[in-house]
Amino acid sequence: MTAARKPSTAATAAHERLFPGHVSTLAVTDPELIEYFDNFAFDETLRRTGDLDERTRLMTQLAAMIAVGAVAEYRMILGAALTVGVTPVEAKEIVYQAVPYAGTARVFDFLHATNEVLTDRGVELPLDGQSTTGPDTRMEQGLAVQKRIVGEKAVDSMYANAPADEQHIQRFLSGNCFGDHYTRTGIDVPTRELLTFAMLAALGGADAQVKGHVAANLNVGNTRATLLAVLTGLLPFIGYPRTLNALAALDAAAPTATAPTAKKDNA
DSSP states (O other), X not given: OOOXXXXXXXXXXXXXXXXXXXXXXXXXXXXXXXXXHHHIIIIIGGGGOTTSOHHHHHHHHHHHHHHHTOHHHHHHHHHHHHHTTOOHHHHHHHHHHHHHHHOHHHHHHHHHHHHHHHHHTTOOSSOOOOOOOOTTTHHHHHHHHHHHHHXXXXXXXXXXXXXXXXXXXXHHIIIIIIIIIITOSSSOHHHHHHHHHHHHHHHSSOHHHHHHHHHHHHHTTOOHHHHXXXXXXXXXXXXXXXXXXXXXXXXXXXXXTTOOOOOOOOO
8 A cells, every 4th residue: 555645735735725724525535636636736737827816816717617517616716716815796796707608507506606605704795786887888888898809800790790680699799798797897807808718718619719719818918828827727627628629729819939840750
């Protein structure tokens, strides 16, 4: 029998900072797996996420938890996020931002979980409203922020190329996805785009949308390094296939200038 293994000093310190007083039952029943996971998620990957502050990293991880439907892990990460200074408003806005991407059928479970965690911490609900649009302004303001994020030519092309019987979907995108959600306060647009990127990467099967939102992130000031840091922080939670697919989208839309060139075999 091999000697018992424990998480590294750095992983243990991060775990104690993020989850003070929490004793994992899995550390007792599955010590080897938890040692692997803690060292990877709370030490090894964190050494490669320097372009992302801890609050933002946890926010993107929360967004990914919603996308993959991991309610129990979401509760744990939400507790950690609140511990390091993510505000109740920011926590709620992450959930609201997920609605147009993961859908209400999935998101409502996370909304209930968020409300329970906040209430347990003594937060009085409802929180102050963050909406800035109404029925008469959501379309105009949504279209404006959509063009800011996606690009005016791209949005005009989407409308121009959509068949007549699909124009209402384009209007829904402008008025609902962007007009109802991206115009909200509580989280700024660049951070919302990072959250969207994290959700789409975690969803799987949304490669075209991931690529589109790599470009959108660059449009609002986020960098390739930041997006790579987001994916690095997500890897322990969403796995390699979805991470590698998102990396392919990142490389296609924002290639690195220092990518090694393939060596040609001598004929």
